Amino acid sequence: MSENISYTEAAKFLKSHDNYYILIHSSPDGDAVGSGYGLCFALREMGKKANVLCSDPIPEKYEYIMKEYEPQKFANSCIISTDLADTKLLGKATSMYADFVELAIDHHISNTGFAKKLVLDGQASSACEIVYDILKQGELPINPLIASCLFTGIETDTGCFKFECTTPRCHEIAAEIIRDHHIPFASINRTLFDIKSLERIKLEQRVMEGLRTYLDGKCAIAAVTLSDMEITGAAQEELEGVASLPMCIKGVSVGVTIKEKEPGKFKISMRSAEDIDVSEICRKFGGGGHIRAAGCTLEGDVDSVRLKVLAAIAPVMGIDLWLA
Amino acid sequence: MSENISYTEAAKFLKSHDNYYILIHSSPDGDAVGSGYGLCFALREMGKKANVLCSDPIPEKYEYIMKEYEPQKFANSCIISTDLADTKLLGKATSMYADFVELAIDHHISNTGFAKKLVLDGQASSACEIVYDILKQGELPINPLIASCLFTGIETDTGCFKFECTTPRCHEIAAEIIRDHHIPFASINRTLFDIKSLERIKLEQRVMEGLRTYLDGKCAIAAVTLSDMEITGAAQEELEGVASLPMCIKGVSVGVTIKEKEPGKFKISMRSAEDIDVSEICRKFGGGGHIRAAGCTLEGDVDSVRLKVLAAIAPVMGIDLWLA
Numbered sequence: 107m108s109e110n111i112s113y114t115e116a117a118k119f120l121k122s123h124d125n126y127y128i129l130i131h132s133s134p135d136g137d138a139v140g141s142g143y144g145l146c147f148a149l150r151e152m153g154k155k156a157n158v159l160c161s162d163p164i165p166e167k168y169e170y171i172m173k174e175y176e177p178q179k180f181a182n183s184c185i186i187s188t189d190l191a192d193t194k195l196l197g198k199a200t201s202m203y204a205d206f207v208e209l210a211i212d213h214h215i216s217n218t219g220f221a222k223k224l225v226l227d228g229q230a231s232s233a234c235e236i237v238y239d240i241l242k243q244g245e246l247p248i249n250p251l252i253a254s255c256l257f258t259g260i261e262t263d264t265g266c267f268k269f270e271c272t273t274p275r276c277h278e279i280a281a282e283i284i285r286d287h288h289i290p291f292a293s294i295n296r297t298l299f300d301i302k303s304l305e306r307i308k309l310e311q312r313v314m315e316g317l318r319t320y321l322d323g324k325c326a327i328a329a330v331t332l333s334d335m336e337i338t339g340a341a342q343e344e345l346e347g348v349a350s351l352p353m354c355i356k357g358v359s360v361g362v363t364i365k366e367k368e369p370g371k372f373k374i375s376m377r378s379a380e381d382i383d384v385s386e387i388c389r390k391f392g393g394g395g396h397i398r399a400a401g402c403t404l405e406g407d408v409d410s411v412r413l414k415v416l417a418a419i420a421p422v423m424g425i426d427l428w429l430a
Numbered sequence: 431m432s433e434n435i436s437y438t439e440a441a442k443f444l445k446s447h448d449n450y451y452i453l454i455h456s457s458p459d460g461d462a463v464g465s466g467y468g469l470c471f472a473l474r475e476m477g478k479k480a481n482v483l484c485s486d487p488i489p490e491k492y493e494y495i496m497k498e499y500e501p502q503k504f505a506n507s508c509i510i511s512t513d514l515a516d517t518k519l520l521g522k523a524t525s526m527y528a529d530f531v532e533l534a535i536d537h538h539i540s541n542t543g544f545a546k547k548l549v550l551d552g553q554a555s556s557a558c559e560i561v562y563d564i565l566k567q568g569e570l571p572i573n574p575l576i577a578s579c580l581f582t583g584i585e586t587d588t589g590c591f592k593f594e595c596t597t598p599r600c601h602e603i604a605a606e607i608i609r610d611h612h613i614p615f616a617s618i619n620r621t622l623f624d625i626k627s628l629e630r631i632k633l634e635q636r637v638m639e640g641l642r643t644y645l646d647g648k649c650a651i652a653a654v655t656l657s658d659m660e661i662t663g664a665a666q667e668e669l670e671g672v673a674s675l676p677m678c679i680k681g682v683s684v685g686v687t688i689k690e691k692e693p694g695k696f697k698i699s700m701r702s703a704e705d706i707d708v709s710e711i712c713r714k715f716g717g718g719g720h721i722r723a724a725g726c727t728l729e730g731d732v733d734s735v736r737l738k739v740l741a742a743i744a745p746v747m748g749i750d751l752w753l754a
Contacts, residue, residue: 307679
């Protein structure tokens with residue numbers, strides 16, 4: 107298990123080592139990218155050598171970060187990680203470093219304790235929030251580029267300050283970053299939340315067209331089949347956020363998205379707005395997650411999968427499926 | 431013209447009068463509703479009598495505010511306004527009060543100075559931001575209900591902290607409100623930004639299907655005809671925010687929405703992401719607005735209106751329409 111250390115101890119650690127490899131999880135999201143590269147730029151600003159290592163390519167929308175990054179050439183002597191809950195999430199290209207992580211900076215309460223030292227705050231919205239406070243408390247450098255990176259993860263993990271996980275501290279950091287570093291936040295927001303590829307737009311249309319409500323309108327189910335992906339030309343990475351679409355219908359308290367991953371094999375994403383614990387429903391199918399966002403995998407065809415899901419949700423809502 | 435007064439002077443004014451009618455503009459948005467009712471609840475909390483007057487019904491999504499409101503019975507002795515730039519915007523039912531406004535609280539730099547006294551901050555994101563700071567500086571009451579109202583206007587006017595007009599102060603207020611008043615902000619956000627009627631969803635689908643890009647993909651135009659409204663069953667008030675849809679396409683720097691208001695008469699909304707001044711383009715057609723959001727009215731049929739708009743936009747982008 108890891109030794110838990112404080113923010114100021116983490117800052118001291120960062121000052122006293124050099125030649126960093128920073129690991130982030132595969133299929134990187136805004137928090138992985140923002141915390142990894144934000145920390146990397148801060149270390150370089152301190153005169154250290156640092157690279158970020160990720161098994162997957164960084165999605166194109168983070169180009170405003172990536173255009174400032176060039177890998178440096180050096181032999182690593184200190185491996186750290188950000189936003190990484192489990193070394194299983196490293197992916198192929200970086201899994202060889204799994205057993206040698208000196209310091210992990212994370213906000214997942216489920217962190218497996220793979221690193222020698224761990225800075226963990228399960229209440230923090232994002233790893234970026236923690237990296238920001240480590241830099242701030244340790245009086246380490248923050249410039250507009252670093253601020254833009256850290257802003258990115260706070261934004262993506264809170265849905266632009268929309269979700270339950272948004273803390274007062276998120277807003278305070280946003281206020282400081284906008285006031286002190288004048289980052290082009292509106293343009294970053296547009297890139298992160300508004301701009302969609304034509305393929306994604308077409309896919310959303312198909313998903314919304316096929317969306318149906320059940321159980322007195324309290325449950326909405328959307329399906330994305332392999333044929334939908336093929337017809338619209340959308341890539342797998344463009345499915346991000348699709349799981350929230352069923353929740354946009356008024357009166358819906360459980361939203362389900364059925365995504366066909368391979369013929370006859372479906373990834374189920376469940377979201378809930380109210381007090382319905384969707385992680386419990388998903389656990390029945392061997393999945394899991396959080397109260398308001400969970401997932402599992404089911405096999406069959408779309409119609410049978412839809413029925414299985416409804417049969418599991420109905421009793422939780424106190425509805426008799428055969429009468430509904 | 432109005433006498434400009436400070437936030438603390440406004441707080442003193444509110445303490446020293448009673449029996450308030452608070453006017454807000456017709457077609458009320460989140461900032462009008464939030465600032466009007468937020469101030470009303472604060473005045474009632476101070477032991478004053480206060481009502482909000484609006485010529486139009488308050489949209490259903492603000493039910494979480496309206497369920498706490500009952501009009502009181504009293505003869506008014508002090509008329510004030512929030513978020514009202516011009517008494518022309520009062521609408522029929524409240525226009526009789528136009529010449530008797532004692533105090534106006536506003537963030538529109540274009541405020542016509544109709545009130546005897548005016549608290550104006552053109553840098554503030556919203557009237558709600560100003561009302562919050564008046565209450566705070568004057569040590570007037572703020573409770574969770576008042577905080578929820580004021581949060582509403584900051585949210586809607588900044589697009590949930592997304593737009594350029596978001597100030598560090600917006601984030602600071604959000605941090606204070608979440609920390610001090612524990613409002614159900616995530617549920618409010620879902621109501622304000624995510625939930626859509628089935629009619630609105632169908633309308634968006636039609637709009638997106640008809641969306642086309644022009645001028646090397648830098649301009650996108652969407653059209654909403656009276657027949658689209660009829661087929662989808664969407665009401666006029668459900669068109670809110672439709673003008674931002676063309677901007678979601680990658681590479682688009684000017685987004686145009688053409689809305690048919692009556693047969694052959696179109697309201698044009700233009701949005702720009704970059705440094706293109708759309709208010710200048712709209713002014714050519716007798717309209718106006720801000721650099722990045724403007725509008726005008728045009729007559730004809732959809733195709734001729736589309737061409738007129740493109741002919742005006744192309745030269746501003748340095749593109750020859752006949753070669754494009």
